[in-house]
Amino acid sequence: MLPPRLRVSLRQLEVFVATARAGSTRSGAERVARSQSAASAAIGALEVTLGVALFDRIRKRLVINENGRALLPKAASLLDHAAELNYLFSAEHAAPLRVAASLTVGEVLLPDLVARWKQSHLTSPVYVSVANSSEVIRAVAAFDVDIGFIEGPQTHPDLSVRPWLTDEMVVVAAPGHTLAGAQRIATSVLRAQPWALREPGSGTREASDRWLLEHLGSIEIAFELGSTETLKRVVAAGGAVGCVSRHAVASALANGTLVELNTGFRPLERRLAIVVHKDKLLGHGASDFLHHCEATMRMGGVATTLAPT
Numbered sequence: 001m002l003p004p005r006l007r008v009s010l011r012q013l014e015v016f017v018a019t020a021r022a023g024s025t026r027s028g029a030e031r032v033a034r035s036q037s038a039a040s041a042a043i044g045a046l047e048v049t050l051g052v053a054l055f056d057r058i059r060k061r062l063v064i065n066e067n068g069r070a071l072l073p074k075a076a077s078l079l080d081h082a083a084e085l086n087y088l089f090s091a092e093h094a095a096p097l098r099v100a101a102s103l104t105v106g107e108v109l110l111p112d113l114v115a116r117w118k119q120s121h122l123t124s125p126v127y128v129s130v131a132n133s134s135e136v137i138r139a140v141a142a143f144d145v146d147i148g149f150i151e152g153p154q155t156h157p158d159l160s161v162r163p164w165l166t167d168e169m170v171v172v173a174a175p176g177h178t179l180a181g182a183q184r185i186a187t188s189v190l191r192a193q194p195w196a197l198r199e200p201g202s203g204t205r206e207a208s209d210r211w212l213l214e215h216l217g218s219i220e221i222a223f224e225l226g227s228t229e230t231l232k233r234v235v236a237a238g239g240a241v242g243c244v245s246r247h248a249v250a251s252a253l254a255n256g257t258l259v260e261l262n263t264g265f266r267p268l269e270r271r272l273a274i275v276v277h278k279d280k281l282l283g284h285g286a287s288d289f290l291h292h293c294e295a296t297m298r299m300g301g302v303a304t305t306l307a308p309t
Helices: 010-022 025-031 036-050 066-088 103-118 133-141 187-192 203-216 228-236 246-255 284-299
Strands: 055-058 061-064 097-101 126-130 147-151 159-173 194-198 220-225 241-245 269-277
Touching (some): 010 025, 010 066, 061 066, 097 103, 097 133, 103 126, 103 147, 103 203, 103 228, 103 246, 103 284, 133 147, 133 159, 147 203, 147 284, 159 228, 159 284, 187 203, 194 203, 194 228, 203 241, 220 228, 228 241, 228 246, 241 246
Parallel strands (some): 097 126, 097 147, 194 220, 194 241
Antiparallel strands (some): 055 061, 147 269, 159 241, 159 269
């Protein structure tokens, strides 16, 4: 018996995935360079072919329903593999690598990893987005990226979370700070300091809140900053003491622009993790990059100055 004739087109799936990711046919159409009317027609034809509605129409808005959510991972994976066919016999181009990472990983660890991987994948474009851990999880869940890197225990029912490197929280200050070099700092003194922390939603902030609350209770948060580099500069300028990842301040501690305060706190270790979608079949390049990153854990870190403590 011959297999049933394929009735679903890649173009229809492309429009469906773009619309599901963007949240509207207008934005989805822009992503795939189609007119809004052509995108609407493609989704309508796909729904007729499958015999189910993929979106609920609510006040002229499209909201993906359970049928659409069931189709999305399969459609996204199929499109990724179809895209790889375009590069299969090309000597000049290869499938792109799409990665999202938390700021600690994206600013400190990922550049070295990507540069090393690129040496053996010269024709593969690399797209890296850096955001807080919550946004990274959303990007992987929505199939906007192949692989994500997060900090802390956050998770998502559609994602597979793989423990990666060990990290540790540290309290830092400017070299000229009055507490720099102190052998023992009273809890009341630390509690009274102005603090610089990352923004809510970041893995570093979640870990900082948990660690500082355990030892200090309430503190004065003078700065909430969306970038680890900005936080380090504020602290180095003497504006506050900061609570950050040891990975993030390893070079600053080594060159003396920041100093670690002797808080006497019980150390707080945490795991940096790699997240991938459970239903996504990674392409050749993304699989190679995943194995490349996981190998760093077995080797003891990305580089000597960044090795886990």
